[in-house]
Amino acid sequence: MNTIIEPFRIKVVEPIRMTTPEQRESILAAAGYNVFLVRAEDVLIDLLTDSGTGAMSSLQWAGVMRGDESYAGAKSWYELQDRVQEITGFAHILPTHQGRASERILFELLGGEGKVVPNNNHFDTTRANIEHTGAKAVDLVIDEGKDPKTRHPFKGNLDPAKLEALISEIGADKIPVVMVTVTNNSGGGQPVSLENLHAIRDICNKHELPLFLDACRFAENAWFIKQREPGQQDRSVREIVRQMFDLADGATISAKKDGLVNIGGLLLLRSPELVRQADELLILTEGFVTYGGLAGRDLEAMAQGFDEITDADYLQYRVRSTEYLGEKLLTAGVQIVEPPGGHAIYIDAKHFCPHIPPRHFPGQALVCGMYRHAGIRAVEIGSVMFGKEKAPPMELVRLAIPRRVYTQSHIDYVIEAISELFEQRDQLRGLEIVSEPPSLRHFTARFREL
Numbered sequence: 355m356n357t358i359i360e361p362f363r364i365k366v367v368e369p370i371r372m373t374t375p376e377q378r379e380s381i382l383a384a385a386g387y388n389v390f391l392v393r394a395e396d397v398l399i400d401l402l403t404d405s406g407t408g409a410m411s412s413l414q415w416a417g418v419m420r421g422d423e424s425y426a427g428a429k430s431w432y433e434l435q436d437r438v439q440e441i442t443g444f445a446h447i448l449p450t451h452q453g454r455a456s457e458r459i460l461f462e463l464l465g466g467e468g469k470v471v472p473n474n475n476h477f478d479t480t481r482a483n484i485e486h487t488g489a490k491a492v493d494l495v496i497d498e499g500k501d502p503k504t505r506h507p508f509k510g511n512l513d514p515a516k517l518e519a520l521i522s523e524i525g526a527d528k529i530p531v532v533m534v535t536v537t538n539n540s541g542g543g544q545p546v547s548l549e550n551l552h553a554i555r556d557i558c559n560k561h562e563l564p565l566f567l568d569a570c571r572f573a574e575n576a577w578f579i580k581q582r583e584p585g586q587q588d589r590s591v592r593e594i595v596r597q598m599f600d601l602a603d604g605a606t607i608s609a610k611k612d613g614l615v616n617i618g619g620l621l622l623l624r625s626p627e628l629v630r631q632a633d634e635l636l637i638l639t640e641g642f643v644t645y646g647g648l649a650g651r652d653l654e655a656m657a658q659g660f661d662e663i664t665d666a667d668y669l670q671y672r673v674r675s676t677e678y679l680g681e682k683l684l685t686a687g688v689q690i691v692e693p694p695g696g697h698a699i700y701i702d703a704k705h706f707c708p709h710i711p712p713r714h715f716p717g718q719a720l721v722c723g724m725y726r727h728a729g730i731r732a733v734e735i736g737s738v739m740f741g742k743e744k745a746p747p748m749e750l751v752r753l754a755i756p757r758r759v760y761t762q763s764h765i766d767y768v769i770e771a772i773s774e775l776f777e778q779r780d781q782l783r784g785l786e787i788v789s790e791p792p793s794l795r796h797f798t799a800r801f802r803e804l
Contacts, residue, residue: 358674361667362758365412371395378726386800387722387785389731398729399764401753404697405570406452406610406617408757411662414614414655421651426642430650434657441592441660442599444622446629448636449646449653453570453608454479456621458486459635460566460606463628464530465489472520473533473568474499474512475540478739480533480568480606482794489530492520499541500747502691502702507582508547509691510538510575512554526561535568536575536598540735542750543571543695545578548586548597555601564603564625570611572598574696577669591664604628611697614659614757618652672696676755679765686773691750701772703736703749707782712737712745714784714804720751720775722803723782728771739796 373381373396385391394400400407410418422428431449438447450456457480465471465487474495476484481491494516498506512534521529534554536546558565576594580586586594599605603625609618621636623629633643640647648656662668673696680694689705707716717734724730733739736749753768775782783803790799 358671358678360675360758360761361665361671362411370398372398373729375726378729382722382726386788387718387803388796388798388800389721389725389733390797391800392725392731396729397725397731399760399768400731401698401755401768402731402733404611404754404756405608406615407759408610408614408616409759410614410616410655411658411758413662414658417654417658418651421649421654423650425645427644428650428653430653430657431644434653434660437657437660438620438622441595441664442605442622443596444599444605444624446623446626448621448623448629448632448643449648449656450619450621450636450640451647452610452617453568453606453619454483455640455647456606456608456619457483459621459632459639460531460604461487461489462635463631466530468528469530470520470524470528471531471533472512472517472529474510474535474538474546476533477535477539477568478794478796480535481740486793493540494520495538495541499538499544502542502689502700502705502748502750505692507693508545508550508578510536510541510544510546511550512546514550514553514557517554517557521557521561521563526563529561529563531564531566531604532558533566533568535570537571537578537696539570539697540740542691542700542748543698543752544691545575545582545696547583548579548594549583551598551601565601567598567602567605569599569602569605569622570608571697572605572607573612573663573669574673576664577666577673578696581673591666591669595664609656609659612660612663613656614663615652615655618648618656672757675762675765678762679753679755679769682769683772686769686776688772688776691748698752698754700735701751701753703734703751706751706776706779707784709780710782710784712741712749714786715801716782716784717749717751718785718801719782722785723775723779724751724772727775727778728767730768730771734796738799742795 467488469489
């Protein structure tokens with residue numbers, strides 16, 4: 355059989371409020387042409403993010419009812435700790451309310467003026483948390499990862515030669531940690547190979563540097579390794595996941611992605627001294643070390659979610675359904691980051707809107723056009739998000755697919771809408787910023803159309 359079906363049945367449904375183009379025009383203007391400021395009830399298909407927007411399973415909801423709400427030493431914490439230790443091999447696990455809280459704790463301990471943190475590509479909150487401490491975030495993805503049309507099985511790889519060159523240029527003493535994001539969100543959701551992780555681990559060993567994973571989508575990355583990397587086809591997803599984590603000294607995880615929950619995160623550490631310092635910060639800012647700002651029911655749902663995420667049937671459906679969207683858009687002439695990623699499709703906004711220069715934000719123009727035309731909400735990953743000092747190498751619009759939420763007919767609607775918009779793309783208008791915050795401006799900036 356060639357048809358990939360959803361490996362689940364729908365048990366509860368939520369209505370979608372239908373809106374007209376005229377209504378959406380007014381809503382968009384009132385939101386300052388920033389779809390982050392649009393009410394969720396005014397969105398038909400919400401592809402803004404896959405973070406915390408997934409549907410939990412019946413077993414996860416059963417866990418919510420079992421949640422132990424004790425302040426210290428709750429049974430639900432030990433359920434989560436045992437599950438994560440089994441999957442990752444890390445002994446020291448700190449719960450947080452979401453991934454950026456893990457990043458904040460980590461970089462408060464490791465960041466600071468004069469420090470430099472390399473990565474394949476930092477995502478928005480990672481970069482912001484690093485730079486908030488006065489450190490500098492540097493992207494060292496392989497060159498293939500900067501070209502939407504290039505097909506490479508692991509376009510998310512961190513370039514070992516670029517890392518060695520950076521270490522030679524500034525000295526290892528200025529690099530507190532090397533990070534690798536799996537999968538590479540800013541670079542089109544592209545995976546990182548085991549071969550690349552081993553190469554970066556060897557460089558870190560040579561220069562006595564710790565290696566950390568930004569492991570929000572670790573299971574999807576492991577699935578790509580199983581499918582694409584020679585010698586990995588006969589291994590289980592869990593075996594590959596474990597090898598990925600075994601190569602790292604620590605990890606930040608937003609459980610709102612591959613943890614299949616609506617809230618929650620983790621900070622994984624090996625260094626006893628770093629654990630001691632992180633425990634102190636966690637208690638100060640998040641909560642006691644056995645709940646980290648989360649309710650017991652959240653911990654219980656996370657434990658079950660981490661068990662479900664490595665299921666091969668689920669991962670096959672997840673990746674194939676995303677590929678389906680990407681392939682249909684390519685057929686319609688819409689250039690995307692190739693090959694399609696695991697959690698999202700990234701449209702090349704430069705190709706879609708060649709008449710709009712980066713200074714007028716072609717990705718944001720496309721985001722507004724999609725909402726105006728069809729009520730679809732997406733997110734710009736280009737000059738709005740990362741171009742405050744200089745234009746980034748790619749102007750992208752991400753269609754992030756929530757886990758276990760939308761059916762194929764929803765995705766077919768998205769394909770039809772974007773294909774229609776592509777035929778009318780010369781009508782899209784650039785924008786300029788009216789107001790913006792000092793950092794993470796894409797969340798709350800307001801625009802006007804030119």
